[in-house]
Amino acid sequence: MSNGAEPMPQWAVSNGIAPPPFKLPLPDNPDIITANMMKMTELTLDPRKRFLWQTITKYLHEFIRETKLTTKEWEEAIKFLTRVGQKCTSTRQEFILLSDIFGASALVDALNNPPTGATESSVLGPFFTDDAPDLMNGDSIASEGKGEYMFVEGRVLSIDGTPIPNATIETWETDDTGYYDVQYSGRETADCRGRLHSDKNGYYGYRAVVPVAYPIPGDGPVGELLIGMNRHNMRPNHLHCMVVATGFRTLVTAFYPEGCKYIESDAVFGVKKSLVVGLETVKDEGEARKRGFPTGDTFKLLKQDLILIPEKQSSEFFARI
Amino acid sequence: MSNGAEPMPQWAVSNGIAPPPFKLPLPDNPDIITANMMKMTELTLDPRKRFLWQTITKYLHEFIRETKLTTKEWEEAIKFLTRVGQKCTSTRQEFILLSDIFGASALVDALNNPPTGATESSVLGPFFTDDAPDLMNGDSIASEGKGEYMFVEGRVLSIDGTPIPNATIETWETDDTGYYDVQYSGRETADCRGRLHSDKNGYYGYRAVVPVAYPIPGDGPVGELLIGMNRHNMRPNHLHCMVVATGFRTLVTAFYPEGCKYIESDAVFGVKKSLVVGLETVKDEGEARKRGFPTGDTFKLLKQDLILIPEKQSSEFFARI
Numbered sequence A, B: 001m002s003n004g005a006e007p008m009p010q011w012a013v014s015n016g017i018a019p020p021p022f023k024l025p026l027p028d029n030p031d032i033i034t035a036n037m038m039k040m041t042e043l044t045l046d047p048r049k050r051f052l053w054q055t056i057t058k059y060l061h062e063f064i065r066e067t068k069l070t071t072k073e074w075e076e077a078i079k080f081l082t083r084v085g086q087k088c089t090s091t092r093q094e095f096i097l098l099s100d101i102f103g104a105s106a107l108v109d110a111l112n113n114p115p116t117g118a119t120e121s122s123v124l125g126p127f128f129t130d131d132a133p134d135l136m137n138g139d140s141i142a143s144e145g146k147g148e149y150m151f152v153e154g155r156v157l158s159i160d161g162t163p164i165p166n167a168t169i170e171t172w173e174t175d176d177t178g179y180y181d182v183q184y185s186g187r188e189t190a191d192c193r194g195r196l197h198s199d200k201n202g203y204y205g206y207r208a209v210v211p212v213a214y215p216i217p218g219d220g221p222v223g224e225l226l227i228g229m230n231r232h233n234m235r236p237n238h239l240h241c242m243v244v245a246t247g248f249r250t251l252v253t254a255f256y257p258e259g260c261k262y263i264e265s266d267a268v269f270g271v272k273k274s275l276v277v278g279l280e281t282v283k284d285e286g287e288a289r290k291r292g293f294p295t296g297d298t299f300k301l302l303k304q305d306l307i308l309i310p311e312k313q314s315s316e317f318f319a320r321i
Helices: A030-041 A047-067 A071-087 A094-101 A104-112 A221-228 A285-291 A311-320 B030-041 B047-067 B071-087 B094-101 B104-112 B221-228 B285-291 B311-320
Strands: A149-158 A168-172 A193-197 A203-209 A239-244 A251-257 A280-283 A298-303 A306-308 B149-158 B168-172 B193-197 B203-209 B239-244 B251-257 B280-283 B298-303 B306-308
Touching: A030 A047, A030 B104, A047 B047, A047 B104, A071 A094, A071 A221, A071 B071, A071 B094, A071 B104, A094 A104, A094 A221, A094 B071, A104 B030, A104 B047, A104 B071, A168 A203, A193 A203, A239 A306, A251 A306, A285 A298, B030 B047, B071 B094, B071 B221, B094 B104, B094 B221, B168 B203, B193 B203, B239 B306, B251 B306, B285 B298
Parallel strands: A149 A298, A149 A306, B149 B298, B149 B306
Antiparallel strands: A149 A203, A168 A193, A168 A239, A239 A251, A280 A298, B149 B203, B168 B193, B168 B239, B239 B251, B280 B298
């Protein structure tokens, strides 16, 4: 250094890669810029990655061209994406939220998980924990006073109808305020979540509460964007469920009771038609006691079989998509 | 709250917007997800924004569909974008860098700044400062020992050829190590930058050094991406220039000496054909002294007029694009 001071080495470090074996034409119009970027993707050795860069370039440049994106809009986009990244922490993923509200997460899920004959999948979401209590069939996943009683039962079955005994069922949901237990400060034990197992006939059953619709985080740039789009930030109420059984593809899904006012406008496009379920109202004091509900004469009943696909068939199926 | 504990209000806050007046069909295939997202954009009141959301949705979903983006690739994209956002600080803009290396910044610039007859524009870049010293024509912007001598001169002219007196010219460049002054720790005064004015005939002239090619920041996710793409991270050498004159559109540009080995593969696609310039080698001791160079008998000469467009014509021109 001619002035003796040290430059900041982290700023300007050449990566040591030589100029490409071709010379890009010097651009005198926008089309040459796009062609030059496309040409540069040829340097990527991995064919899948090369295809991804080419497809990103094609659509990114088409977007800019078709919208005649202004410099000011480009600057706003840069600032917005920066804020999205900076909102992320180890427990908050604002970029997933951004992907969610544009339907991108749901589209990736749908393309990668086409119907196989098994119960359809749904995203895991940010509220799964691994500390759910181990319960017996008939137990309640919710403590008293957490909401309207609901009994959930059915059988875990293979796609050919064979019962699957001893499958592990993890289930979790909001209470009647729309909050998951982890959203309360000072949470000491799990609530509105449980882990149980199907019996020798594949049967499972547990007490729960009717889950309640709730908003996705509204305090970040994605929440602001939804307001700018004049869109609510609510998800319809749903009951999460994960089923693990030896020899079967793990099922991660959720069931959406019909009738929720947000079910046809889920902020994250997470509802699938086959996962919408009916809740039966049972008004029978004897039946309520028999099911284990301590008070009242009424509860909702959700009858839902959980259909799994054997791993071997699943591998063959997904190798074809 | 039924358990008396406080939920974290920042997590789950409804934005109070009602469900839309339409009901989206419940998706049982990927196309319905895309159609539903498109339908939701109709809620955006501002027509320009609505068009932007629709175009983003179209190309984002097309990208996912055409590439059959896998869940793992989607997860990697989320992680990458998060890292890009988290690399940004008040002095480091990694998202602009990402836009740069995909040619998006250059494309936005080219579409928004088509040739008007004036000298073409180039991006301001991150190295402009407002503390350049005020100099007289003939002065040097570089302290002694900063590189190979270069004399820059020409006239500031209107697009009809009329000289523009008293235009302010800000100019800045790297020294011969490829660093800008602000990249040295302990910088106390500006170097390799200056502010001067055209004389009554529009003439300007100053001493400088031949700038040197340099890398864009390589210590972040964008630097890693370039390596993954097998692309160097170098920009060809260039001299920045900003010209401000009353009644004229401000010109922000840069000149790229021909012959740099990176000029046909600029990492950020910033070179424009009309901004590539020839440097004349002058070997004449008398001429070197006359120009003010204290030693040697050789210097480079860059003769470059700076053409501005009157504001009125510029407004009319840009209203049409």
